[in-house]
Amino acid sequence: xxxxxxxxxxxxxxxxxxxxxxxxxxxxxxxxxxxxxxxxxxxxxxxxxxxxxxxxxxxxxxxxxxxxxxxxxxxxxxxxxxxxxxxxxxxxxxxxxxxxxxxxxxxxxxxxxxxxxxxxxxxxxxxxxxxxxxxxxxxxxxxxxxxxxxxxxxxxxxxxxxxxxxxxxxxxxxxxxxxxxxxxxxxxxxxxxxxxxxxxxxxxxxxxxxxx
Numbered sequence: 001x002x003x004x005x006x007x008x009x010x011x012x013x014x015x016x017x018x019x020x021x022x023x024x025x026x027x028x029x030x031x032x033x034x035x036x037x038x039x040x041x042x043x044x045x046x047x048x049x050x051x052x053x054x055x056x057x058x059x060x061x062x063x064x065x066x067x068x069x070x071x072x073x074x075x076x077x078x079x080x081x082x083x084x085x086x087x088x089x090x091x092x093x094x095x096x097x098x099x100x101x102x103x104x105x106x107x108x109x110x111x112x113x114x115x116x117x118x119x120x121x122x123x124x125x126x127x128x129x130x131x132x133x134x135x136x137x138x139x140x141x142x143x144x145x146x147x148x149x150x151x152x153x154x155x156x157x158x159x160x161x162x163x164x165x166x167x168x169x170x171x172x173x174x175x176x177x178x179x180x181x182x183x184x185x186x187x188x189x190x191x192x193x194x195x196x197x198x199x200x201x202x203x204x205x206x207x208x209x210x211x212x
Contacts, residue, residue, distance in 0.1 A: 010033050010034050010205050010208070011033060011034045011035075011036055011072065011073070012025075012029060012032070012033035012034070012035055012036070012073050012075055012201065012205070013036055013037070013038070013065070013069060013072050013073065013074050013075070014035060014036070014037045014038075014075050014076075014077070015038065015047075015061040015062060015065050015074055015075065015076035015077070016037055016038060016076075016077065017037060017038050017039060018037075018161070019037070019039075020160070020161030020162070021037075021077065021161075021190075022035065022037040024185075024188075024190060025075070025077075025190075025194070027181065027185050028185060028190065028191055028194040028195075029075075029194055029198070029201065032198060032201050032202050032205060033073070033201065033205050038065075041068075041069070044065070044068055045068075047060060047061050047064050047065070048060075049061070049078065049092075051078075051092070052092065053092065053130075054078040054079060054080065054092060054128055054129070054130035054144065055078070055130045055132070055142060055144065057078035057092060057130075058076045058077060058078040058130045058131065058132040058142070059076070059132050059134075059139060059142070060076075061074075061076035061078070061132075062074050062075070062076035062132040062133065062134035062139065063132075063134050063137055063138075063139065065134075066134040066135050066136055066137055066138070067136070067137040070136055071135070071136065072135065073133065073134075073135055073201075073204055073205070073208065074133070074134050074135065075131060075132070075133050075197075075201075076131070076132050076134070077129060077130070077131050077132075077190065077193075078092070078129075078130050079094070079127065079128060079129035079130065079189060079190060080092055080093070080094030080095070080127070080128060081094050081111075081125055081126075081127055081162075081163045081167065082125060082126050082127075082128060083111070083115070083123075083124075083125040083151065084124060084125070085115075085118055085122040085123070085124070086114060086115070089114075090107070090111065094107070094162070094163070095107070095162075097110055097111065098110045104161060104162050104163070107162070107163065108155060108163060108165065108166050111151065111163070111166065112151075112153070112154075112155075112166060115151055115153075123150045123151045124148065124149075124150055125148075125149060125150060125151050125167065126146045126147060126148045126149065126189075127146060127147050127149075127163075127167065127188070127189040128144065128145070128146040128189055129144065129145055129146070129188075129189040129190040129192075129193045130142060130143070130144040130193065131143050131144075131190075131193045131194065131196075131197055133197060133200060133201065133204070135204070140200065140204060141197060141200045142197075143193045143194075143196035143197045144193060145189050145190075145191075145192030145193040145196065146189050146192075147169055147170070147187060147188060147189045147192065148169070148170045149167050149168050149169040149170050149172075150167075150168050150170075151166055151167065151168075152165075152166050152167070152168050152175055154166075155175075155177070156174070156175045156177060156178055157174065157175050157176070157177025157178030157179075158177060159176070159177045159178065159179070159180075159181070159184075160176045160177050160184065163176075164176035164177040165177030165178075169187060176188070
C-alpha cells in the first residue's frame with residue numbers, strides 16, 4: 001500500500017462534487033493517479049460556468065481551482081448532450097436543462113418531451129466531453145472527444161448518471177444506462193478524452209513526485 005506522502009504526490013483533483021463523475025475518472029485514470037474530488041474542500045467558492053463552450057467552462061473551473069489549490073493538479077471536465085434537431089440543445093446547459101432546480105430525472109423528462117414526434121435521423125445526438133488540466137492558474141493541456149448515438153423514446157437502465165438511460169450509442173442496442181461499466185469505460189466521450197490526456201498527466205505526475 002502506498003504511503004500517505006507518495007499518494008499525495010500522485011493525486012489528481014477532479015473539479016467536481018458529482019460522485020458519478022468521480023467514479024468514472026477513477027476507472028479511467030486511476031492507474032495514473034490517486035483520484036480525489038472537491039468533497040474534501042467544502043469551503044471552496046462556487047464557480048459560475050459562464051462560458052459559451054465546453055472548453056470555456058472547463059477552463060474556468062480548472063484555472064480557478066488550481067489558483068485556490070496551489071501546487072495541485074486539477075482536472076476539470078465540462079460535458080453535455082447535443083441534439084442537432086433541437087438546435088444543439090441541451091448543450092452546455094445539459095446539467096441545468098430543466099431549470100435552476102434541475103435533477104437528472106427532470107432533465108431527461110424534459111428532453112424526451114421535447115422530442116415527442118421526432119423519429120429516425122432526427123433522434124441523432126452526441127455526447128461531448130472537454131477536459132482541461134491545470135496547475136497554479138495555468139492550463140497544461142486539454143482534450144475533447146465525442147460519441148454519436150440516438151435518443152431513445154423511453155428510459156432504459158439504471159446505470160451511469162445524467163442522460164445515460166436515454167442515450168443509445170451508435171453500434172449498440174443498449175443505452176449507457178444498460179451497458180456494463182467495462183464497455184462504457186472503453187467507448188464513452190469522457191473515456192476517449194481521458195485517453196488523449198494520459199501521457200500528459202503521467203508526465204505531470206512524475207514532475208510532482210520529483211519536486212516533492
